[in-house]
Amino acid sequence: xxxxxxxxxxxxxxxxxxxxxxxxxxxxxxxxxxxxxxxxxxxxxxxxxxxxxxxxxxxxxxxxxxxxxxxxxxxxxxxxxxxxxxxxxxxxxxxxxxxxxxxxxxxxxxxxxxxxxxxxxxxxxxxxxxxxxxxxxxxxxxxxxxxxxxxxxxxxxxxxxxxxxxxxxxxxxxxxxxxxxxxxxxxxxxxxxxxxxxxxxxxxxxxxxxxxxxxxxxxxxxxxxxxxxxxxxxxxxxxxxxxxxxxxxxxxxxxxxxxxxxxxxxxxxxxxxxxxxxxxxxxxxxxxxxxxxxxxxxxxxxxxxxxxxxxxxxxxxxxxxxxxxxxxxxxxxxxxxxxxxxxxxxxxxxxxxxxxxxxxxxxxxxxxxxxxxxxxxxxxxxxxxxxxxxxxxxxxxxxxxxxxxxxxxxxxxxxxxxxxxxxxxxxxxxxxxxxxxxxxxxx
Amino acid sequence: xxxxxxxxxxxxxxxxxxxxxxxxxxxxxxxxxxxxxxxxxxxxxxxxxxxxxxxxxxxxxxxxxxxxxxxxxxxxxxxxxxxxxxxxxxxxxxxxxxxxxxxxxxxxxxxxxxxxxxxxxxxxxxxxxxxxxxxxxxxxxxxxxxxxxxxxxxxxxxxxxxxxxxxxxxxxxxxxxxxxxxxxxxxxxxxxxxxxxxxxxxxxxxxxxxxxxxxxxxxxxxxxxxxxxxxxxxxxxxxxxxxxxxxxxxxxxxxxxxxxxxxxxxxxxxxxxxxxxxxxxxxxxxxxxxxxxxxxxxxxxxxxxxxxxxxxxxxxxxxxxxxxxxxxxxxxxxxxxxxxxxxxxxxxxxxxxxxxxxxxxxxxxxxxxxxxxxxxxxxxxxxxxxxxxxxxxxxxxxxxxxxxxxxxxxxxxxxxxxxxxxxxxxxxxxxxxxxxxxxxxxxxxxxxxxxxxxxxxxxxxxxxxxxxxx
Ligand code: B12
Ligand code: SF4
Numbered sequence: 011x012x013x014x015x016x017x018x019x020x021x022x023x024x025x026x027x028x029x030x031x032x033x034x035x036x037x038x039x040x041x042x043x044x045x046x047x048x049x050x051x052x053x054x055x056x057x058x059x060x061x062x063x064x065x066x067x068x069x070x071x072x073x074x075x076x077x078x079x080x081x082x083x084x085x086x087x088x089x090x091x092x093x094x095x096x097x098x099x100x101x102x103x104x105x106x107x108x109x110x111x112x113x114x115x116x117x118x119x120x121x122x123x124x125x126x127x128x129x130x131x132x133x134x135x136x137x138x139x140x141x142x143x144x145x146x147x148x149x150x151x152x153x154x155x156x157x158x159x160x161x162x163x164x165x166x167x168x169x170x171x172x173x174x175x176x177x178x179x180x181x182x183x184x185x186x187x188x189x190x191x192x193x194x195x196x197x198x199x200x201x202x203x204x205x206x207x208x209x210x211x212x213x214x215x216x217x218x219x220x221x222x223x224x225x226x227x228x229x230x231x232x233x234x235x236x237x238x239x240x241x242x243x244x245x246x247x248x249x250x251x252x253x254x255x256x257x258x259x260x261x262x263x264x265x266x267x268x269x270x271x272x273x274x275x276x277x278x279x280x281x282x283x284x285x286x287x288x289x290x291x292x293x294x295x296x297x298x299x300x301x302x303x304x305x306x307x308x309x310x311x312x313x314x315x316x317x318x319x320x321x322x323x324x325x326x327x328x329x330x331x332x333x334x335x336x337x338x339x340x341x342x343x344x345x346x347x348x349x350x351x352x353x354x355x356x357x358x359x360x361x362x363x364x365x366x367x368x369x370x371x372x373x374x375x376x377x378x379x380x381x382x383x384x385x386x387x388x389x390x391x392x393x394x395x396x397x398x399x400x401x402x403x404x405x406x407x408x409x410x411x412x413x414x415x416x417x418x419x420x421x422x423x424x425x426x427x428x429x430x431x432x433x434x435x436x437x438x439x440x441x442x443x444x445x446x447x448x449x450x451x452x453x
Numbered sequence: 454x455x456x457x458x459x460x461x462x463x464x465x466x467x468x469x470x471x472x473x474x475x476x477x478x479x480x481x482x483x484x485x486x487x488x489x490x491x492x493x494x495x496x497x498x499x500x501x502x503x504x505x506x507x508x509x510x511x512x513x514x515x516x517x518x519x520x521x522x523x524x525x526x527x528x529x530x531x532x533x534x535x536x537x538x539x540x541x542x543x544x545x546x547x548x549x550x551x552x553x554x555x556x557x558x559x560x561x562x563x564x565x566x567x568x569x570x571x572x573x574x575x576x577x578x579x580x581x582x583x584x585x586x587x588x589x590x591x592x593x594x595x596x597x598x599x600x601x602x603x604x605x606x607x608x609x610x611x612x613x614x615x616x617x618x619x620x621x622x623x624x625x626x627x628x629x630x631x632x633x634x635x636x637x638x639x640x641x642x643x644x645x646x647x648x649x650x651x652x653x654x655x656x657x658x659x660x661x662x663x664x665x666x667x668x669x670x671x672x673x674x675x676x677x678x679x680x681x682x683x684x685x686x687x688x689x690x691x692x693x694x695x696x697x698x699x700x701x702x703x704x705x706x707x708x709x710x711x712x713x714x715x716x717x718x719x720x721x722x723x724x725x726x727x728x729x730x731x732x733x734x735x736x737x738x739x740x741x742x743x744x745x746x747x748x749x750x751x752x753x754x755x756x757x758x759x760x761x762x763x764x765x766x767x768x769x770x771x772x773x774x775x776x777x778x779x780x781x782x783x784x785x786x787x788x789x790x791x792x793x794x795x796x797x798x799x800x801x802x803x804x805x806x807x808x809x810x811x812x813x814x815x816x817x818x819x820x821x822x823x824x825x826x827x828x829x830x831x832x833x834x835x836x837x838x839x840x841x842x843x844x845x846x847x848x849x850x851x852x853x854x855x856x857x858x859x860x861x862x863x864x865x866x867x868x869x870x871x872x873x874x875x876x877x878x879x880x881x882x883x884x885x886x887x888x889x890x891x892x893x894x895x896x897x898x899x900x901x902x903x904x905x906x907x908x909x910x911x912x913x914x915x916x917x918x919x920x921x922x923x
Pocket of ligand 2: 466467468469470471472473474475476477478479480482483495496497498499
């Protein structure tokens with residue numbers, strides 16, 4: 011039975027995280043509407059399999075209701091059937107050793123060394139800023155480690171969903187979601203925003219690689235225009251990773267996107283970062299400062315961007331490299347945590363928001379292989395469920411380490427990552443749950 | 454740990470440099486004590502000679518980790534939790550990986566119960582030369598009936614060597630469970646504000662570790678811990694409650710941070726391991742099991758990173774357990790040294806003089822990935838692990854730890870002679886080390902074949918290229 015639920019349904023469940031938390035009232039009304047007429051005996055699984063449109067909808071809302079705590083008139087209380095027996099204290103056991111509870115107060119103090127605020131960096135210009143984006147995304151601004159009680163986080167985590175400028179090989183579970191739009195970057199971007207709730211779009215101009223299609227910079231810039239027209243969220247523009255070609259490609263893209271405040275990805279030490287910085291300044295964009303799991307290299311590049319290229323602090327975001335769960339996440343996690351701690355303690359070369367290429371999680375064998383290459387392993391289960399959670403856990407770990415912006419691919423991963431980071435951020439309401447009875451609950 | 458320099462530890466050592474600990478000097482040994490790679494028991498004079506007894510006691514006190522270490526269960530599979538000294542893994546390392554206990558209830562059918570316990574016990578996921586495992590069974594007294602609970606506990610401990618947690622707020626039920634499991638050093642769950650006297654008494658009587666529980670109330674939690682500590686109970690675990698969603702979850706996250714920070718900063722009254730309960734995801738109203746498993750895994754991830762020492766989990770679906778065990782491994786590997794294998798010549802299967810010779814790095818992740826790709830495809834061969842200081846292929850080629858000289862050196866040290874031990878005088882390199890090809894041919898005087906980038910493609914490569922054309 012369990013295997014029959016489609017992932018897309020789950021994605022829907024987590025989809026409109028912010029909308030629900032901000033506009034709970036309107037949605038609440040909708041839910042009541044959709045749920046009318048459903049009794050407590052409603053079997054969501056059965057309904058889903060039968061494909062009843064209404065029932066499926068109701069089922070989504072019911073799940074949403076549960077997880078977000080939106081009060082709806084849905085009959086089946088989740089933990090019903092919990093044994094309600096109160097702890098019966100047997101007097102025979104009452105102990106002579108203990109008399110009264112010794113009262114104690116819990117003390118907690120903030121970390122004094124956290125003296126420096128992370129730079130806030132806006133991405134995207136609205137008409138008020140001289141651009142055409144419908145909204146602006148702001149990352150950074152923290153005064154403590156993410157979600158810590160020392161100081162509230164001013165800006166929530168943001169997710170930008172990848173778009174490529176050509177059809178590429180993707181893990182099956184990812185590809186399913188994009189197959190029909192993979193030949194049109196504009197349609198692809200639209201789908202990311204409209205269906206998968208992307209905060210931003212990243213357009214990767216990989217076809218410009220001389221070893222791929224060697225698309226000229228001028229032509230690649232047209233793709234950027236297409237995406238800017240298709241969606242009104244802020245965008246990041248990525249090259250192919252070719253150190254000779256990327257500066258040319260990004261400069262041209264920056265030109266056609268003038269005034270939109272895009273994130274140019276990336277400046278790195280092994281290419282002409284000055285050319286990228288120059289394009290960012292000339293055409294009003296941000297720069298992604300990318301190094302490979304090396305805090306000192308990150309400091310060096312940031313320093314060069316600031317001092318040599320005069321990039322203002324509010325235009326720098328760092329990508330200190332993401333390695334997948336099981337494939338170097340220990341390095342990536344600690345690298346980010348160290349960078350963020352050093353920044354909070356005053357290292358001005360590191361006080362920038364961070365971005366993660368979370369999509370790297372799909373490189374891990376566990377996320378895409380059909381089954382374990384080892385017969386001794388316990389069953390790896392269906393891969394279509396393994397991949398998304400691999401991406402979620404990789405991203406979530408880095409969110410806790412200090413990462414602000416996530417470049418992701420699978421819609422379910424995006425939805426769940428947004429839901430957990432916004433819960434820890436504090437904007438997600440849910441009906442309080444009584445834990446007292448967990449032992450006897452129907453879990 | 455109350456001291457942080459070898460000099461401070463040195464003061465308490467015999468200072469004879471006798472070498473019995475395997476270190477050349479007492480000072481060298483002192484630095485092992487400080488980085489926690491050595492224990493006082495490794496210095497025989499200190500342990501044996503009466504005149505050092507006082508110093509030993511003092512030193513042990515100074516070296517004790519800030520967070521108390523608690524052991525659950527007995528034998529090989531004993532689960533040790535706590536024992537940490539730092540808030541961030543790069544400051545030292547985290548000790549005692551988060552332990553994952555999976556639940557069963559005393560209302561389950563016997564066959565289903567035994568099957569689930571077996572599944573928990575047998576779970577394994579191969580990773581860098583070892584198996585990632587699950588750690589224990591949490592038995593929930595859902596019936597609230599002492600006899601039923603005792604019967605379930607009996608069945609569980611007959612079916613597994615794994616440690617168990619006895620879960621009930623009813624002291625009579627806990628006592629019944631303890632009677633059956635008293636030789637197994639189970640963890641008692643839990644004492645709360647209503648039952649603490651009785652449960653505390655049980656913990657003392659049966660000498661077992663015990664959980665104190667106060668949902669979202671740190672004052673109460675600390676009171677309970679303090680009261681128990683003063684009554685002589687040392688092995689305490691804290692349950693501040695795990696709310697699965699919304700503001701409740703945010704509060705829970707904050708509670709975990711506060712408790713651990715206070716403990717590491719020296720508040721001994723609350724310096725105990727913390728229990729997280731991701732299984733409460735299943736109480737949050739998510740009706741389809743895959744979404745609930747996902748949410749449970751998300752909670753498990755959050756609390757593996759931020760200070761959960763022991764966890765109660767429900768979903769045994771592979772897409773839940775696999776990331777969970779991997780993340781615990783990730784957060785708890787020692788960041789001070791990459792996991793490496795011995796640099797030497799390994800036999801994969803039963804190679805002979807016609808079998809291919811390959812090399813890779815001694816980074817454990819790389820070595821075992823390659824080794825398992827070869828072994829699981831039945832390729833008999835010789836596999837040389839070159840000492841790259843535990844760095845993988847691509848990073849070590851980039852960083853200069855993998856060079857033709859290093860490979861030559863590794864062949865020499867391994868005693869493997871390409872001219873005598875095999876007939877083909879050929880070596881296969883990792884695809885990502887292709888640029889070493891020419892240099893290697895010169896230095897080794899052999900033919901060098903460039904293999905695929907990913908060792909997963911070695912079977913196809915072998916079919917096409919082996920035996921090599923002369
Ligand atoms: C984790 C990591 C690190 C860790 C290394 C940890 C360690 N113990 O190895 C740290 C943080 C230390 C690190 C440092 C550096 N890194 Co680094 N790192 C990575 C990362 C993220 C993952 C590498 C990894 O572990 N892969 C998994 C292992 C299992 O792969 P593997 O060893 O290559 O093995 C596979 C294949 O090679 C093949 N294979 C292996 N053996 C054999 C044998 C045969 C016969 C065959 C046929 C095949 C085969 O099969 C294996 C399985 O697929 C990659 C990026 C990425 N996502 O790939 C960058 C990467 C490897 N790093 C890179 C660089 C540049 C560096 C640094 C030089 C950066 C710097 N400025 O400091 C340093 C060098 C440090 C040093 N050498 O001292 C670059 C290399 C670029 C290049 N091609 O030259 C990469 C690719 C990142 C990038 N995109 O730029 N890095
Ligand atoms: S065994 Fe003890 S006394 Fe001897 S060298 Fe080692 S630390 Fe010093």
